[in-house]
Amino acid sequence: MIEIRFHGRGGQGAVTAAQILAKAAFYDGKFSQAFPFFGVERRGAPVMAFTRIDDKKIRLRSQIYEPDYVVVQDPTLLDTIDVTSGLKKGGKIVINTNKDIKLEGYDTYTIDATDVALEVLGLPIVNTVILGAFTGVTGEVTIDSLKKAIMDTFPKKLGEKNAKAAEVAYNMIKEE
Amino acid sequence: MSKVKIITGTSAAAEAARLCDVDVISAYPITPQTTCVEKLAEFVANGELDAEFIKVESEHSAISACIGASATGARTFTATSSQGLALMHEVLFIASGMRLPIVMMNANRALSAPINIWNDQQDSISQRDTGWIQIYAADNQETLDSIIQAFKIAENEKVLLPVMVNLDGFILTHTVEPVELPDEEEVRDFVGIYEPKHAYLDPDRPITQGPVGVPSCYMESKYNVQNAMNNAEKVIMDVNEEFAKKFGRKYGNGLIETYNIENAETVLVAMGSVCGTIKEVIDDLKQEGKEYGLLRIRTYRPLPINHIREALKNAKNIAILDKDITFGMNKGAVYTDLAGFLKDKKTTNYIVGLGGRDIRQDDIKEIMKHAEKAEDGETKWMGLKEQ
Numbered sequence: 001m002i003e004i005r006f007h008g009r010g011g012q013g014a015v016t017a018a019q020i021l022a023k024a025a026f027y028d029g030k031f032s033q034a035f036p037f038f039g040v041e042r043r044g045a046p047v048m049a050f051t052r053i054d055d056k057k058i059r060l061r062s063q064i065y066e067p068d069y070v071v072v073q074d075p076t077l078l079d080t081i082d083v084t085s086g087l088k089k090g091g092k093i094v095i096n097t098n099k100d101i102k103l104e105g106y107d108t109y110t111i112d113a114t115d116v117a118l119e120v121l122g123l124p125i126v127n128t129v130i131l132g133a134f135t136g137v138t139g140e141v142t143i144d145s146l147k148k149a150i151m152d153t154f155p156k157k158l159g160e161k162n163a164k165a166a167e168v169a170y171n172m173i174k175e176e
Numbered sequence: 177m178s179k180v181k182i183i184t185g186t187s188a189a190a191e192a193a194r195l196c197d198v199d200v201i202s203a204y205p206i207t208p209q210t211t212c213v214e215k216l217a218e219f220v221a222n223g224e225l226d227a228e229f230i231k232v233e234s235e236h237s238a239i240s241a242c243i244g245a246s247a248t249g250a251r252t253f254t255a256t257s258s259q260g261l262a263l264m265h266e267v268l269f270i271a272s273g274m275r276l277p278i279v280m281m282n283a284n285r286a287l288s289a290p291i292n293i294w295n296d297q298q299d300s301i302s303q304r305d306t307g308w309i310q311i312y313a314a315d316n317q318e319t320l321d322s323i324i325q326a327f328k329i330a331e332n333e334k335v336l337l338p339v340m341v342n343l344d345g346f347i348l349t350h351t352v353e354p355v356e357l358p359d360e361e362e363v364r365d366f367v368g369i370y371e372p373k374h375a376y377l378d379p380d381r382p383i384t385q386g387p388v389g390v391p392s393c394y395m396e397s398k399y400n401v402q403n404a405m406n407n408a409e410k411v412i413m414d415v416n417e418e419f420a421k422k423f424g425r426k427y428g429n430g431l432i433e434t435y436n437i438e439n440a441e442t443v444l445v446a447m448g449s450v451c452g453t454i455k456e457v458i459d460d461l462k463q464e465g466k467e468y469g470l471l472r473i474r475t476y477r478p479l480p481i482n483h484i485r486e487a488l489k490n491a492k493n494i495a496i497l498d499k500d501i502t503f504g505m506n507k508g509a510v511y512t513d514l515a516g517f518l519k520d521k522k523t524t525n526y527i528v529g530l531g532g533r534d535i536r537q538d539d540i541k542e543i544m545k546h547a548e549k550a551e552d553g554e555t556k557w558m559g560l561k562e563q
Contacts, residue, residue, distance in 0.1 A: 032354070035347075061450060062453055
C-alpha cells in the first residue's frame with residue numbers, strides 16, 4: 001500500500017486533488033481511498049488531504065502518519081509547516097515553487113505549477129497541474145487514468161483544460 | 177447495469193435512498209451528514225428521484241414530518257447526526273410505537289460539550305432504547321447496501337419498525353472509495369413496493385393513528401415492539417442472504433461478522449469502521465504467528481446475544497471496544513450489554529476514539545496485549561493524555 005499526503009491552503013483544492021488521484025488509481029485497476037484531514041476548513045488556512053492506493057481492498061481507517069509521498073501545493077507552507085513530517089526516508093516530495101529547493105534527506109522535485117496553471121487555465125489553481133507533476137515523478141498512476149479522472153470530476157470544458165494542464169506538467173517534469 | 181463510483185459515505189447513502197425510490201425525504205442539515213441531504217435535494221431537483229423533499233427548521237420537525245409521511249403509507253427517508261439525533265429523541269419512540277418503517281442514515285458524531293464535530297458512537301448508542309433497529313456499517317459499500325436492506329427489513333410485516341443505519345462521521349462520511357451502485361431496476365425489484373396494511377391514508381377508509389394508549393393496552397403495544405425486534409433477527413439474516421444471492425455481497429450473517437475467530441483465544445468485539453483497522457492488525461500479527469479474532473456487531477438492536485455467545489464460545493479473553501461511555505459506570509454501553517451474558521469469560525472494556533481521537537494500529541495491538549494480561553472487568557481509556 002502506498003500513502004500520499006497533500007498540503008495546501010483552504011480553497012486550493014487539496015481535497016479534490018486527493019480524490020482525483022484515488023479515482024485515477026481506480027481506473028488503473030487498483031483500490032483506493034481519499035479523505036481530508038478531519039478538521040474545520042477555512043479558506044486560506046493550511047489544510048491536508050490523503051490518498052491510499054493498494055492492489056487489494058483498503059480496510060485501514062486510521063489517519064496517515066508516515067506517507068510515501070508528499071505534495072505541497074503552496075510554497076508559503078514551507079515556512080510554517082513541517083511538510084516532511086513522517087515522510088519515509090528517501091521519500092519523494094513534489095513542491096509547487098519557482099525556486100530551486102532541495103529538502104535534506106528526501107527526493108525533492110519542484111515545478112512552477114502556478115505559472116503552468118496561469119498559462120493553461122488562466123487561473124492560479126494548481127491542483128490538477130501538480131497531480132500531473134506527481135504522476136510524472138512517481139508513476140503511481142498512469143497519465144491516461146489521471147486525465148480521465150480529471151475529466152469526470154469537472155464539467156466538460158473545464159475538465160479538458162485541467163487535463164491539458166496536468167499533461168503539460170507531466171511532460172515538463174519528465175523532461176527534467 | 178451496476179457501476180462502480182468513487183464516492184463518500186454520505187453520497188453512498190443518498191444513492192441508496194434514490195435506488196430505493198423513496199417517496200418522501202425530510203431532513204435538516206448537520207455536519208457530517210450535510211452532503212447526504214444536499215445530494216438528495218439535487219436528485220429531487222434534477223428529476224432523478226421522484227420524491228417530496230420537505231424542508232424543515234429542525235431535526236425534531238424532520239422526524240415528525242417523516243412520521244406524518246410514513247403514516248400515509250409513503251416510503252420515507254431521513255438523515256441526521258449527533259445533536260440532530262439527540263433533538264429527535266422523544267419523537268423516535270413515536271416512530272417505533274406507531275410501527276412506521278422509516279429508514280434513517282445517522283452519521284456517528286460526538287455530542288457536545290465541548291463542541292465536537294468528529295466521530296464517536298455516543299449519539300446512536302444513546303438512542304438504543306427507542307425501539308429502532310440499529311445497523312452499523314464498516315465501509316461505504318456496506319452503507320449503501322445496508323440502506324437498501326433496511327427498507328426491506330423495516331417494511332417486512334413481521335417487523336414494521338424504523339431502522340437506523342449508522343456510519344462513522346468523517347471516517348466514512350468524508351472518505352471516497354470505490355462503491356458499486358447496483359442496477360436501479362434490480363434494487364426496486366429487491367425492495368418491492370411498500371403496501372402497508374396498518375398505516376396508510378385512504379379517505380374511503382378513515383383510520384386513527386397514534387391515539388392514546390390507556391393502561392389497559394399500553395403494555396401490549398410495547399410488548400409487540402419487543403416481539404417485532406425478536407422477529408427482526410431472522411428477517412435481517414434472511415434479507416442478508418437474499419441480498420447476497422442477488423447482488424453478490426454479504427455481511428456476516430447480517431447480525432454479526434467474525435474474522436479469524438476460530439484460531440484465537442483473544443477476540444476483540446467492535447462496531448463500525450474500526451473493524452477494518454482491526455482486520456489489518458489481525459492479518460499483520462498472523463504473519464508473526466500470533467492469532468487474534470474479531471467479532472463485529474453489525475446489528476446492535478436487536479442485539480443478537482445468542483449469536484454472539486455462540487461465536488465467542490471458544491474465546492478466553494474478550495476485549496470489547498466502545499466509542500461511547502456510560503458515565504458513572506466507567507463502561508461503554510456495548511460492554512454493559514454483553515458482560516452479563518459472558519460471565520464464564522474474561523471480559524475487558526476499552527473506551528476508544530471519543531470525539532474523533534484517531535484509533536491507530538498500535539492502539540489495537542495494545543488492546544490485544546492488555547486483554548491477555550488484564551483482570552476480568554477492567555476498563556481502559558485508550559490514548560488518554562496525562563492531565
